[in-house]
Amino acid sequence: MAVRKTRLPKPYRVQQLDATIRRGRTVHETNLMHEARKLGVPVPAIQHIDPEISSFVMDYVDGPTLKEELYVVSPETRRKQCDLLGRTVALIHEGGIVHGDLTISNVLCGDGKLFLIDFGLGDFSNELEDRGVDLLLLSRAMKSTHTKFHEEIFAAFLHGYSATVGKRLGVETVTKMREIEKRGRYFDRA
Amino acid sequence: MYCLGIESTAHTFGASVVTEQGQILSDVRDAYVSAPGTGIHPREAAEHHSVVAEGVVSSALGNAGVKASQLDGVAIALGPGLGPCLRVGATVARSIASFFHTPLIPVNHAIGHIEIGTLTTGANDPLVVLVSGGHTAIAAFSGGKWRIFGETEDITLGNLYDMFAREINLPSPAGPEIEKLAAKSENFISLPYVVKGNDVSYSGLLTASLARLKAGSSLEDVCYSMQEVSCSMLAEAVERSLAYTRKKEILLTGGVAANRTLQKKLSDVAGLHDATPHVVNQAYTGDCGPQIAWTGMLALRSGVTIAIAESRVKPRWRLEDVDIVWRRQAS
16 A cells, blocks of 8 residues: 655745745655665655655555554553654664654554654754754644643653663753753743 | 733833723823834833833723723733833732732733734634744643644744844834835745744744845845745744644734735635634734733633732743633633
8 A cells, every 4th residue: 555645835835935845845855764764763665756746655554643542542552652752763863864843643653663754844964953853843742732641751752762872862862952942932041 | 890901021011991891992002112223122111111101001091981990900911021121010000909909910921912812803712823023833722721832943033024124224123114125026035944843943044034135135035035934934834733733713913913924824824724814903913901901801700810929020921831711622
């Protein structure tokens, strides 16, 4: 089974800007997915790319998003899944890739694995700053969706993440995440 | 019931009286105007506020035909904002509340922008896009609070326009002037477009826009391109948040909500997702008393008041830290 992802023109962007963004992101996303797969990270395999229509075809992953799954599974399973997500994200970071749009909607649960999708805003980067942004986006997505247990699942994520990248780098990345968060508006900087 | 609201978070000192039904009986404002090429000087703005405060509050009561002794509550914007400015409004509000034994109601200025937006548009459960000098945030109501789904990672959309304007000697707030200049061009210059998930970042766009200007591009072309890129970035972040939250309404509110390019782009986003676009009534885009008075009325009806001794200003009061006890979760 396959699925096609096509970036449609957006009426809210002038044509010149829109064309550049759509084509650029299509090429970039498929590149990143290919490299992430080479690192051994579960990512749908690319079958075909059509840059001129900002479109590509990839394997279909049969399963819910992690966002959906977290609503229905037991507390134990949701901790286990988020720990696994930490290990998965750590693998791309260690391989020099940042996702750029890391949310629990961009993670598919299938085949006992967690597949990362939607790399369109990602990048090749080893910068702590970019890794911190990934963690911040994920933390915010958890907080805004699963208001009752977001702390617990993010802690589980960090556990898995640190277990893979090592305790020191784990702490450094979280510290950077908090720093980026406080750059936002109206956080007490104390 | 009558509630007096006092706004003094930044350049505007405003006062307003509203009724329990949401009628705005008065809306009086006096804004500190900075010299062209400069921004708000907090101390000077605070001095301005202390000079105009008595007249603005008296007129707000007079225009409403309400005596101070008839008030059921005095609402004050305790933050977020500039400390010296906040303290002027807070002092005035505390005096009235203390003298007439009227409950004092703490209001978060950003929540004020949201509530005046829902009051004037009838939006029920919107994805809120709050754009002003102090905010560029995308929020939705969940679990008793307005949760931030996306925001700027550095400067706000209002900052972008104001800081750009300052360099070319325009007065702030500069949004309307930049919009006028932008309308004279359709020549798009490539500028950095930075969206990170549901977040945006405008600092690189500011630097690049100023650099293009120095390199000889026309002011109109740069204004047009900067406005296109900045509003499209936010529109994309809003589209992502809309897809994520599945809300069926968008509410654009805050000072920069007056920008027609932004209004058009968000209306386009709404169209893509079968959502209804709302824009706060033009009269209440900028900072004003009614946003504080009406939010105060909602809070008062739910029993939210604050003791004078505890009514310290909170210059960095995040909107997502406020418990919204008066709003029910849409099912």
